[in-house]
Amino acid sequence: MNIEYLADHKELIPTLARWFYEEWAYLHPERTYADVEHLITERAQTNKIPVALVAFEGNELLGTVCLKVHDMDTRLDLTPWLAGLYIAxxxxxxxxxxxxxxAIEKKAHELGVKTLYLYTPESExxxxxxxxxxxxxxxxxxCPVTIMEKQIVL
Incomplete structure (x- = not known):
């Protein structure tokens, strides 16, 4: 398995947007597919947040994960967030x-993150x-969710 930056595979943005929209639209009913695609496009960077990683086996896209400044508009006091973990x-x-x-925890460490947050409706x-x-x-x-945290020390 290879893990690479989304920034190096921007052609995957429509696929990721479809995955995300189909999986999590219920958490953000106000967002359109185009909104989701735009948010994913913002993650196509390598050395600052937001940043996304993608996993491959050969040419097969296996999944993705990202770091975001904020992931819950109700918890702007917490930052940054692991978000968008999706596996085909x-x-x-x-x-x-x-x-x-x-891999994303390692990237967070490289970016100087000390504490990382996430929320999950079902993967606690x-x-x-x-x-x-x-x-x-x-x-x-x-929706009921669990906010989780982790100290990033590698």
Whole structure:
């Protein structure tokens, strides 16, 4: 598996936008597909937040993850965030997510991040297995979510 910057694979932005829109539109009902595509385009950088990574096996796109300044408009006091971890449905449960999380944590460390946050409606157990801790349980856009945090020390 290879992990590279989205900045080097901008042709993937429409695919990622479709994945994200189909998976998480319920959390942001005000966003259009075009809005999602624009937000992903902003992540096509290499040395500052927001930044996204993509995972490949050969030419097959396996998944993505990113760092964002903010991910919940209700928690602007917390920054930065791990966000957008998405693995192609047929390739889930194969360790790709864990590899991407580790890679983005390393990138966060390179950028001087000390504490990283995320929120998840359903993957708390996955993140807990990788050293993340529950900060709080709350509701976001009408959905129950768990905010988690991790001290970034490699």
């Amino acid at each position: 449905a047929p390739r889930r449960k194969q360790g790709i997510g864990a590899t991407l999380v580790s 157990t996955f993140y807990a297995r990788h050293g993340w801790h529950v900060k709080e349980r709350t509701e976001y856009h009408g």
